[in-house]
Structures are given as structure tokens and as C-alpha cells.
Amino acid sequence: MNKSYKKKQARSNFIAHVTLIIISIIWLFPFVGLLLQSFRSYDPKVEYGGMVDYLIPKHFSLDNYRFLFSGETNFLRWYLNTIIIAVCVAIFQTIIVLCVSYALSRMRFTGRTFLMRFWLILGMFPGFLTMICLYFLLKQFGLTQAGAVPGLILVSVASSGMGYYVCKGYFDTIPKALDEAARIDGATRARVFFTMTLPMSKPIIIYTALVAFMAPWCDYVFASYVAFGHDESYNVAVAMTRWVWTNDYQGYFTRFCAGGILVAIPVTVLFMCLQKYYVEGVTGGAVKG
């Protein structure tokens, strides 16, 4: 009896491991493919840089990477633009989300529930609806085309107050009694916020900043609209998407792969280091709604 149970256990464990290995292969395949194909040269004398029907390049070459750093395109500029946007958005968005969350979690003021309901309803409008209007508003301030980078930062940061849910949920779990005790001792609200609540909120601060930092790397839609036609203010998503979509650029496919690797590596490393906080935030947010 015991023996057959153990046997059964071993068999089910074996099946589980095989399934997991298959899943891992499927999940890793695109990344491995991306990496391998980034080493295929686009130089017609060596190999073809477009779409081919084999995975492993016939000749190992760093041509694509050389091309990206050579200054033939504005790749470094696009990369820098994206980093600037991501860093600024991460900093300012985190500050705004923290402010809003603290106010909504700790203070009771007239219009509080109205504000929360109103923002909830606003969030139900599709984001792209307002694109032309935002474009025009930015244009008024000279923040399109050449000024697209600060413009994109402004738009992302301005509306970020509505994304307070996860952070407020976290603040709600910090006992109010702590605040009250400090207030009785004569601390002002601002002091409580800066010296008590914030130091206790490291996980949620990191989560908010991380999510804010990741988003601009994927921003194709609005970025392409705002920076339209001005190569210097593209971000990596806008610039490299062209390489994939335009059929004339078929030979650009491997260059896209190389660029993709360069974009993916730092973001992925950062994410993996801070994974713990991300999981905490996502799980907390999902359960509380």
C-alpha cells in the first residue's frame, strides 16, 4: 500500500516536472530566438538580415550591435529619451500617487467619496479617446515633435493620481492608532506623513516606481502621435516598431532583434531584482480590488 502510494507520487512528480519543462521551453523560446537572431549579420555579403526559416545564424556576427552604436541612426538618442522619460515618470508619478493615497487613506474631508467615485468613472473612458485633445494641449505649450520628451512625461505624470488603488490599500493596512499617537504628541499631519508613513512604505514605494518605470518602454501609441515625424524625439518603441512594420526595411529585422535585446536586458534585470516588491504589490492589489 505504502509502496504503491510512493510509486504513484513519483510518477505524478515526474509528469509535473516534464510539464514544467515544456512550459519553460515555450515561454523561453521567443527570448532565445530574439537573442540568437540578433547575432545574424544584415550584411548581404555575409547573411540576409530579414526573415529566414532557420533559427541559428550561419555566421556569428555583431554587425547589428555595431550598427546600433555606429550613429547611422539615432538609436542612442532614442534610448536616452526612453530612459529620461522612464526615470522622470517613475519619480514624479510615485510622488503624486503617494500624496493622493495618503490623503484618501488617512484624511476625511468633504468631497472625498465624490472624488473617488468620479475618478473611478473617469477611468472607464478609453485612454485613446482624448488623444487629439491632449496632442493639441501639448502643442499649445510647444511640447510636441521637438518637445515630445517633456510632453510625454507631463501627460503620464499629470493623470497618475487616478492610479492610487494599490498604494491606498497598503496605507489602509498601517494601523491608524500609530498616526493618532503621534498626533497626540503634537506632530502635524505632514510630519506623520514624512517621518512615519513613508519610511514604513518602502515596498509600496518601490512597487509604484517600478511599474511607472516599466510603462514608458512600451509606450508606442501616444509617443508616436506626439513625436510624429521628428526622429530625434522618438522613444525606442516608436523607432524600432517602424523597423518591423515597414516592408521595405525587411533587412532590418535582425537589427530590431539586437535593439530589442539591448532594451530588454536592463529593464529585465531591474525587474528581476525588485521582483519581490512587484509580487507583493500585484497580489495585494488583486485581492483588495
Place this chain on the structure above:
Amino acid sequence: MGDSIGKVLSPIGGAITKGDWKTKVSIIILGFGQLLRGQILKGLTFLALEAAFIWYMVGFGGKYVSKLSTLGTVATQKVGRKTVYGDNSFLILLFGVLTVFVILAFILVWYLNIKDNMEAERLIKAGKRLPSNKEVFASLFDNNFDKTLLALPVLGIFIFTVLPIVFMICVAFTNYDKNHQAPTNLFTWVGFQNFQKLLSFGSSGIGRTFVQVLAWTLIWAFFATFIDYFLGLAVAILINKKGVKYKKLWRTILVLTIAVPQFVSLLYIMKLFANDGLINGYLMKWGWIDSPIQFWVDPMLARITIIVVNIWIGIPYMMLIATGLLMNIPEDLYESARIDGATGWQMFKSITLPYILFVTGPFLLTQFTNNLNNFNVIYLLTQGRPLSVKMAENAGNTDLLVTWLYKMTVNDTNYSMAAVIGIMVFIITAVVSLVVYNALPSVKDEEGFQ
């Protein structure tokens, strides 16, 4: 209701009938009373707001708001070789809406000013001291800290979210399309004409296309949400299973999908499934197929491929959440079930699933509404293609309402119809959210499972 209106209006009536002269002057010159009573900080703020309002209305807002009813009458003309610009309907509508908001905001400031005056009078009559300038300022970091914290975020949301949304809702009732582009041409109010066009099924209407796109949007959201949900849960349980080694490694591999920017991974996958892509290439080389499988060309196949690729995106996310939740289920529940001779499937059915479904109800709802608007996956993979001759307004077979809206805005500059579709998306999202939210077990019965 009547009571609360009376309560809100009473300070105004009180100020006119019972207020002292300082208060009465304050009805017209904001902040006057506060200044005379020594509350310089408050007084100056109110006065400055009034000055700014007048300056705005005279120099800027007035001329726009007065044309709001027609959106401009003077068309741009060519006189000889010179272009003489007339009214710009876009500006009139945008700044007209802004001015309406400014007027409303000023009325609020005016009301607060009167209320503040009456309060000061009451305090003086009761023989109490008015808060000094310093105290008023200090309160912004204490009892009124919420105002300090929220001022900037609220202003930002107003300018970059509220104002544009109201503007676009207005556009839905105009004929702002490619034949009526500001500043060259005027556009004007047309009432519900656009909505009629969207919902009419005749030859001129686009009702049939709308229903088709809507149906696919709902089908997509349903599959994308629930397939990912259950498969993600399954993978989480699999990794959590006793006896499975390297749990962390498996999780890390899956989480890579979240870490790598979607435009890189999705565009690569799009090329992977292309007719000349790797998958077709290998299948043909191995002789399994003779001609490429039309992953992105055949409408039905394209839809299925999108849902399959989305599983690749969605499972890791759900896996993370489920892993956290699975650890919360008390182990003794399983223990006692095992003693009673329950099988694995029975335990899953009567312990794990009910618990997970209960806690993740709100999450499922947000996932569903997010998927209704899941722009990235669709646009990076197919851009709504394959196109169909049977569909109006350049809609494609895999277009969601949002991608259709986007294409209408960017490619066809058909702004009024895009606005109408945006409103439709809003209505659908709102209805789904409301209905489902109120039916959720975790909302109905908060105490369950605790």
C-alpha cells in the same frame, strides 16, 4: 435633498441679509472682509483669484464661450493669394469648455469666500480670536494637509483628463471629421446624428460593423480573461505541488514575460507567426505542411492566434497572484479532506477553487474591463488586420473597439465617430462593471471565508 440645498445656500442669503458691511462688500470684492479683519493671507488669495478670473474672462475666455453655441460662423477664406483665417471651431470648443469650467470654479470660490466671511463674523461675535495668518498657513500642513496633497494631482487630472474627456464627449455631437478640419473648415453641432449613423443598419450606417467589432471585443475579453485565469491558476498549483523542485526557477522563467517590454516580445512573436516566419519555415522544412499557415491572414485563425499568444502574456501574471493566494489557504483544510479520502480533484473543486474565486472576484472584473481595452496585444500583433471589405470605416477582423477608435483618429481623422465609439466603450465598461460588481460574492458577503 431640499434640506441640503437650503443648507448650502443659507450662507449666501445670510450674507446679504444679516452680514455686516465688510461681508457685504466681500460679495462683490472677494477677500475684502478677510483683509479688513486682518486675515491678509486668505484675503489676498481670494482677491488674486477674482482678479485672475476677470483678467481671464475679458482677455481670453469670453470670446470663446460666446461662440460656443455655433462653434464659429466665419469660415477661413482665400482672398487672392492670402489665406484669411476665420473662426477655429476646435479652439472655440476646447476653450469654450474650459471657460465653462473656469466659471463654475469661480462660483465655488465665491461661495467659499462668503462662507468664510460668515464664519469669521460668527467667531468675532462669540468673542473668539480669528486664526492668524501663520496658523492658516500652518494648517495646510496639518488639518488641511489633504488640500496641499491633492491640489496638484487634482489640477493635473482636470487639465489632462477631465477637460479632454468633456471636449471629446462634445465632439461626438458635432460633424468634426476629415471634411471639417479646423482651422480650414468649420464644424458645428449636429445633435445625435453620429449616434444614429453608428446604430443604423442600412447602407449608409455602420451599425453592422459596429456590432461585429463589439461582438469580437466581448468574445476576446471573455476568452482572454478566463482562459488565462484558469490556466494561470493551474500552473500556480502545479508549481506549488509538493515534491516539485526548483519552484523559484519555474516562476522566474514565467515572470520574464512581464519583465521584457511588450513591444519587443509581441513584435517578435508577430514575426514568428508570419507567413515567412520561423514557425511556418520549420514546419515546411520538416515537410509537415506544403504552404504556410496563414496565421495573420485568415480572419478566424488570426483571432485564435491572438488568444493563444495572449495566454503566453497572461499566465505569468495570474500565476503570481494565485501563488500568493494559495499560500493563504490553511493547510489543515486539505489535511482533514485527505483523511476523509478526498482526491486531488475533489479538494481543488471544493476547497481551492471556491476560495480563489471568492477572493479574486474584483480582480477578474478589472481584468475583464482591461481586456476590453487591451490595445497593446491587438495592435502590436495584427493592428486589427486582416481587413474586410464587408466592414465599414476600415475596421478589420481582429479590431477591438479601442483599436478601431485609434485608427479612426490617426488614419482617417474621423474624430466625431471616434468620439462616439469612445462613449460606447465607456457605456459598455460602466454597465459591465456595475452589474458584475454588485453580483460579486465578496461584495455581497464581506464576511465569508474569514
